[in-house]
Amino acid sequence: MQIFRSRPPGHPCRTSARRSRLHASLAAVLCAALCWLPAAAQAERPQPPVVDTSTLPPIAPGWADSNPLRGNAAAIELGRNAFNQACARCHGVDADGSRSPAPDLRRIGGLCNRVKDASLKQRCIEDSDYFFRYSVLNGKIKLGYEHMPPWEGIIDAPVLWSIRSFVESMRRPPQRQEAK
Numbered sequence: 001m002q003i004f005r006s007r008p009p010g011h012p013c014r015t016s017a018r019r020s021r022l023h024a025s026l027a028a029v030l031c032a033a034l035c036w037l038p039a040a041a042q043a044e045r046p047q048p049p050v051v052d053t054s055t056l057p058p059i060a061p062g063w064a065d066s067n068p069l070r071g072n073a074a075a076i077e078l079g080r081n082a083f084n085q086a087c088a089r090c091h092g093v094d095a096d097g098s099r100s101p102a103p104d105l106r107r108i109g110g111l112c113n114r115v116k117d118a119s120l121k122q123r124c125i126e127d128s129d130y131f132f133r134y135s136v137l138n139g140k141i142k143l144g145y146e147h148m149p150p151w152e153g154i155i156d157a158p159v160l161w162s163i164r165s166f167v168e169s170m171r172r173p174p175q176r177q178e179a180k
Contacts (some may be wrong), residue, residue, distance in 0.1 A: 062158060
């Protein structure tokens, strides 16, 4: 029968084991602290995109119910530039949401095109514009974690509606399944 003895207090193996446990404990405490920080402390303040809105047609002050720049070529190009500066980090370059961690923005309002009744279609588009505007201005917080920062006070109406116009222009028509 073999007798095992504990190592003496200064033995290197005993010290390294204690040090490893201490490092693991500190790492766990640090991780827990970072998880419980308020969402505002975790996120950095977004920076406004640097774009020239002088080429856009004037729009009424305040927030319109529906995108006043929809289909405007200058707004779409300005929106592409603004989107790639401010949104592409999460939503993909040129709104290619298929390769990004955040939702694919091209899908917002996509089903409105299937609505046949003109007044219902207009209401659908206005609802989609409202959802887009509300989401951008207020951000997204889920389970106490900020998924998207609020842009209110950072982005103005012409830039927001230009981004919306650009995203809509990138929408692909639904793929039809061919019968085999």
